[in-house]
Amino acid sequence: KAGVTQTPRYLIKTRGQQVTLSCSPISGHRSVSWYQQTPGQGLQFLFEYFSETQRNKGNFPGRFSGRQFSNSRSEMNVSTLELGDSALYLCASTPGPGDYEAFFGQGTRLTVV
Amino acid sequence: GDSVTQMEGPVTLSEEAFLTINCTYTATGYPSLFWYVQYPGEGLQLLLKATKADDKGSNKGFEATYRKETTSFHLEKGSVQVSDSAVYFCALSGGSQGNLIFGKGTKLSVKP
Numbered sequence: 246k247a248g249v250t251q252t253p254r255y256l257i258k259t260r261g262q263q264v265t266l267s268c269s270p271i272s273g274h275r276s277v278s279w280y281q282q283t284p285g286q287g288l289q290f291l292f293e294y295f296s297e298t299q300r301n302k303g304n305f306p307g308r309f310s311g312r313q314f315s316n317s318r319s320e321m322n323v324s325t326l327e328l329g330d331s332a333l334y335l336c337a338s339t340p341g342p343g344d345y346e347a348f349f350g351q352g353t354r355l356t357v358v
Numbered sequence: 359g360d361s362v363t364q365m366e367g368p369v370t371l372s373e374e375a376f377l378t379i380n381c382t383y384t385a386t387g388y389p390s391l392f393w394y395v396q397y398p399g400e401g402l403q404l405l406l407k408a409t410k411a412d413d414k415g416s417n418k419g420f421e422a423t424y425r426k427e428t429t430s431f432h433l434e435k436g437s438v439q440v441s442d443s444a445v446y447f448c449a450l451s452g453g454s455q456g457n458l459i460f461g462k463g464t465k466l467s468v469k470p
Contacts, residue, residue, distance in 0.1 A: 249401070278457060288447065290457035301456045335401055345390050345451035345458060349401035
């Protein structure tokens with residue numbers, strides 16, 4: 246059974262640009278959550294999607310957005326990148342909402358220069 | 359709001375030493391508790407979990423017991439190996455947004 250796949254693994258972007266990250270959950274899992282990991286703030290919840298609907302959202306500015314497709318794959322987008330957006334972005338999948346035994350991908354390392 | 363506090367690292371141990379990583383939590387309600395492990399360059403892997411008070415989670419020689427009276431979920435292993443070197447995260451379920459809430463992580467280095 247394939248795990249959670251995140252692409253790309255590494256990205257370098259310039260301030261002001263936008264970026265899109267992709268996450269394919271485990272087959273059969275319908276809920277996808279996104280987390281930002283930084284040395285200073287640790288792991289912070291961005292948002293959760295289930296059945297193509299955003300269920301929950303963390304305390305991040307509107308520059309951070311996401312969506313989920315009918316096949317449960319999810320993308321997150323960050324517009325007008327800032328240096329502080331440099332982080333490891335982790336995607337987690339669960340069978341459904343409220344299932345907290347999450348399976349994480351390897352993450353996308355975003356560097357903003 | 360809900361929160362998790364775990365001991366600061368890094369923790370450096372010799373192979374076969376006893377490991378304890380302290381974790382305490384603050385939560386309304388009755389959350390599930392988790393330990394995740396992150397190896398260098400990797401995402402997080404679930405190590406063990408406990409869903410109610412007095413439950414003991416265990417996996418790969420690691421153990422943690424859900425202590426409601428002390429709001430703790432300390433991670434222990436009797437004899438660590440070099441391959442256990444990683445960052446360990448304590449987490450609880452059910453944040454206000456229905457998400458996992460993580461501690462800051464504790465980096466463990468095991469020397470041969």
